[in-house]
Every structure is written in C-alpha cells, then in structure tokens.
Amino acid sequence: MKLNWSTLTRPSVLVDRSKAQRNINTMQAKAAQARVALRPHFKTHQSIEIGQWFGTPAHTPIAVSSVTMAQQFAEHGWRNIHIAIPLNPRELPALNSLASYCELTLTIEHEDTLATLQRLRHPVHVVVEIDTGYGRTGLDWQQHPRIRSLLNALAAIPQVHQRGVMVHSGHSYGAEGEAGIQRVHNESSARLMELLQMLPKPEAADEQRGFRVSVGDTPTCSRMSSFPGATEIRPGNYVFYDLQQKYIGACEWSDIALAVACPVIARYPERNEVVVHGGAVHFSKDAVETPEGRIFGQVMHRTEHGWGAPLGEAQVIGLSQEHGKIRMPASMVRSLKLGDLLVIVPAHSCLTMAAMGDFTAFDSM
Amino acid sequence: MKLNWSTLTRPSVLVDRSKAQRNINTMQAKAAQARVALRPHFKTHQSIEIGQWFGTPAHTPIAVSSVTMAQQFAEHGWRNIHIAIPLNPRELPALNSLASYCELTLTIEHEDTLATLQRLRHPVHVVVEIDTGYGRTGLDWQQHPRIRSLLNALAAIPQVHQRGVMVHSGHSYGAEGEAGIQRVHNESSARLMELLQMLPKPEAADEQRGFRVSVGDTPTCSRMSSFPGATEIRPGNYVFYDLQQKYIGACEWSDIALAVACPVIARYPERNEVVVHGGAVHFSKDAVETPEGRIFGQVMHRTEHGWGAPLGEAQVIGLSQEHGKIRMPASMVRSLKLGDLLVIVPAHSCLTMAAMGDFTAFDSM
Known part of the structure; x- marks a missing residue:
C-alpha cells in the first residue's frame, strides 16, 4: 500500500514496510550465517501486525520485556516467548497460566527467585542474566561461583526444562561508531567466553535440550558477524532502527523504517524555528546527546510515497507534552506553510511506538 | 476506597483522590479570591473519571492540548473546551463537528489561520497566543502592531464570537524556588499588561461577551495570588503535582497526589542500587535536572494505605524501556525483597499519566 499524505491530520507514526521487511530479512540471513538462532525482541514494535512480518507466529521464537507483552503475543499465536526481564515474583499466577500453553523462558539473576x-x-526454560559491563541488571560476569551455584540450583528444579544464560550489552547504545560497537562486543564476548569456560561441562539433560546462551542488542547484532559462545541472538530495534542507531553507526539512513509525520503549527523565521504538533506523548523524551545539545528527532526529505535523506540541519531540539520545537534554517522555515507535514525520525523508535501504539504502514518499494 | 497493595502486580499509577480533590478545591478557592475564572487544563490527566472530580462536566470549562482530547471530553459531556495549542488547518473537519455542539475556543498565532x-x-471563540518569554509558541509580546491587526482581523470574521489573548509562561517550570516563580510571574504579567494597554479599547461586541485574557501554568497559579490583566487562569498539573513542581517550589511533598508503584526485580547492595519493573514506558523520560544529575523519580515511604514523606536518598537515576534503576543506601537495598513495591513520585505526572493511561484511585484520608 502506498502512503497517502492527504489522509494524515495529526501526529502519525509511519512504518515503511519495505524497509522493515528488508531489515528483518537481513538479520535472519546474518543469524543463519553466524550459525545462531534468532529470537527477535518484540518490545520494539509491540504490534501483532508487525510481528507477523517476521514469519508465522507459531514458528517464531520471540523475546518480550514484560508479562503483559507475553500475554498479548501469546493470545495471537506466538508460542515460544522469552520474558527478558528479571522475574517479578508477583507475576506467578500469570506465568502459570502462560506456561500452560506456551514454551516460556524466564529470566532470573537472584537466588530468591528459586x-x-x-x-x-x-x-x-530459565536463563540466568549475566552482566558483562552494561551495569543494569544481571549477575556480574566475574561472580563465577554464584552463577554456577544458581545454575546448579536450577538443575534441581523439576519445572526447569532448559537452562542457560543471557547477556544484554546495552552499553553498545552509547558506542561511538562501528569501532566503538566492536569494542563493546569484543569485551562482552571475551567476558562471556571466560564465564562459559568456568562453568561445568553441560550435564546430560543440557546436552539433550541444549544449554542456551542468548546475547544481543541491535548495534552489535547489526554490525558484528560472529557471536562467540552464543547459541542465539536477541536484537529488537533493528526492525525500525532510529536516530540513535544511526548516530552510533549501527545503521544507514536508508535502513530507518519508522518516522513520525507532524503538522506544522507555528513558524518563526526570525529565530530559525518551527513548532509542530508532535511532542513528548508522541516521541517520548529519549534523545541523542550531541556536542550541540540534545536532539529528539531529525527531519527527513518528504517524497511522494515516503521519505528520503535527512533534511539538512532540521532537528527537533525541544519537546513538551504536545509541541515539538524544530531548529532549521530561516529559508526552510519560510518555505513551510501551517499544516504542512514534517517527517521526523525519532531518537528512539521503541519508545515512540510504545507512546503512540497506532501506526500507518506503507510500502515505499 | 482504600488502597490494597496486595492487588498490585505490575507497574501501576496510583492516584490519591483525597489529595487531588484538595488540590482542585484549593485552586478553585484561589481563582475565586483572585476574581478570575478557572479553566483547568485536562491534558494532565486525560481521564473522564478524574475530570468529574472538578465538578459537573457541563458546567466545567476546560483546556486541552489536542483535538483528540477535545473529542474525548466532548463525548463525555464537557461543553466548553479550549484547545490550547495553535490551530492545525488539517483539523478543520473535526473542529466543525465539535463546534456544532460545543463552546469551542481555538488558539491562533498566525495570519495564515484566518x-x-x-x-x-x-x-x-478565538484567542491569540502571546509569548511573554517562554519562547515556544505565540507572537512575541512586543509585536503590538501585528497582534492588533490579528485581533482586528478576528473581529471581522462572523464565526468568531469572542476574542482574547492567551499566555503560557512555561518557563516557570525552570524557576528556582518561590522567588524564581515570582520573577517569571512579575515579568510575564508586566509584559501582558503593557500589551493590553496598547490594544484598542474593547469594542461593543467584546464588552458584551468579554475580552478573554487567559493565563496560567501550575507554578505561578499555585504560588501567586493575583493575576494582573487576566480574566481566567488555566493551570493543569496542580491536580497531581510531581517531583519537578516540588523541586521548583510550586508544591509541598504532601500535595503530590500521583505516584507509580513498581515491583523490585533486582537488588545490588554492592553498588547501592535496586532495579524495578518500571521504565520509560511507564514514567516517560522527563527528568529533574539536579546538580547531582538527572532524577526521574523519588521513592516515598510506603504507608498502609498510601505514601508519606520521601524515602531519604532513594531516587530513580536511570530508565530504559521497562527497567528503572534506583540509587539508595546499601542498608535500604538489603531491607528489600524481590517483588516488594516501591512507591515512586515521577518527575512529570502529566507525561506519566499519558504513558500509562490506566490508574488506581484511592482515598488516603
């Protein structure tokens, strides 16, 4: 379906299906070549429709970041779901219900969850989260004895059918360029390999079912080609990418499959600014930190049926609840009329989708 | 209704109705004393239920920040609605439909909207937005001739039944303490008064219907007692308040009527941190900038049926999509169990409500 600009009245998320499908296919090929399973993280889109672009639900293992999301996808046919956030004991009833008909993977990192x-x-299935440097959740990779004893304890729990470990090197989002992503990946991989070598040889049960080693974040999965020690990668953002991924070198402009169309509601050539209807409730307030300040989005060239390259120096420099303030050259401001739609790539597409929920999908190719 | 902690499993917005009702009543008394009309801004809660706490819908004039919100409230009985964001010409069909049964106020700031x-x-009704220093939208207060000619043009449009001006001193959110709020208010009021004196005397039509002068933002409406030149105030956030309002001195801790209950999912006494389920999709990513860094929320003492004072130095210092990282003393970390609920006052309650939508209301008093 082609995009029809005239139907858009309010801030609207646009998803370029052609690009998203290409991103999905590229990552599938990458995983096949690297001989790892691919478990896309669906927190990025949280959409049943987009989820189906990844393949038949019943045959697509996925990761999610909340029990709520697991329930939503399970209701629509996904059957192999990893809840990739540490287990919240209060969720026991919901987990029991999900596990009755889904192949569920839970994440733990503390003995109290046993x-x-x-x-x-x-x-x-249960994976122990390992922190190889991000510093958010997970057991520090150097805590070998504790990790070992937690895995041993899991082996003794009859409900636990498969064990494993998971890593999320989220600090790759702060990398600078492909060399920076490489550094995060090398360090994280070396730490993971050292840990894996300290673990006892897989037991018979593990050999049969496989000991899962799940890694993944969009920057490293996009730019690296091997994943030492891993049996599975778990990226999510790559289906859309965004300004942050472009900024750190994880994608090209032409890979970005999501933008927000926002109507111009005020123009100030005298201060090189326009204001659009499109604010924090649409974009979220995630930003890319640049030497020139915080940038919440980049305006793109509008084309007949989508968008092209970035529109020079037109960037979102401020967001309040419903207003977006855009800095651009005065000549550009003068060329715009009230009601014109600006197409804006957000800093963080996952949070934009979470904030907006609804979207318009179209085919640019 | 009393709050029942045991029913809460996931990140949940809690609204203390007793405090919210007190905040509503306090502002109503303030407006009456200052002899201005009160038009609460409903973008803060976007809730039909909470909207009804302000009084009978049919008799409560309100402000909203999008046509979508105007439609939602109009469908539930509100009939006097100011859409306090510059007019987007693409909304004409929706505005025509709303104006057919609502007393609608539109906001303009450019000749192209005529x-x-x-x-x-x-x-x-149409108000011209005036910028008295915030620098987001509105005509600069010094552009007397342009503002005058825009008001004259409005007088010539038969559909325009009442004219006026509006000001939003949003820079009061960056004030430091009551003295800072006072400075923003004094400057903004002086500029508004200067402008009003430059405008021609109200015409017969205006004298009959009243020339509206609408001002308002929560910090000045909360701390100031007179609103020179204004016929109406338009604050919104005051129904809940939040960490930002407390930080700038617009409210007391005991006024804050909204918090988010988040289950603990990881504990790190060795680095003085816990992680909760509760992230950017729950809090949004608005923050209070402090000398010690960006703070996304403050943990409060949990009480049997609500919350009390702030819990020492326990603050949210990082948010990813579903994770919230909280810095607190190690002894406090050790006292917590996985699954325990932390009650967190967010940086910005408007964005938290917009992100979550759903909430649990309870009566603490």
Missing part, C-alpha cells in the same frame, strides 16, 4: 520457580505448575 | 477560521460553519 522459590517462585518451584511454585510453577508447568515446565519452563 | 482562512481556516472563515471556513468554520459554527461560532467559536
């Missing part, structure tokens, strides 16, 4: 696992009524 | 107003099929 009691919850023992109260499950159905088999699950 | 053509759109002429195409309306029903009477509306």
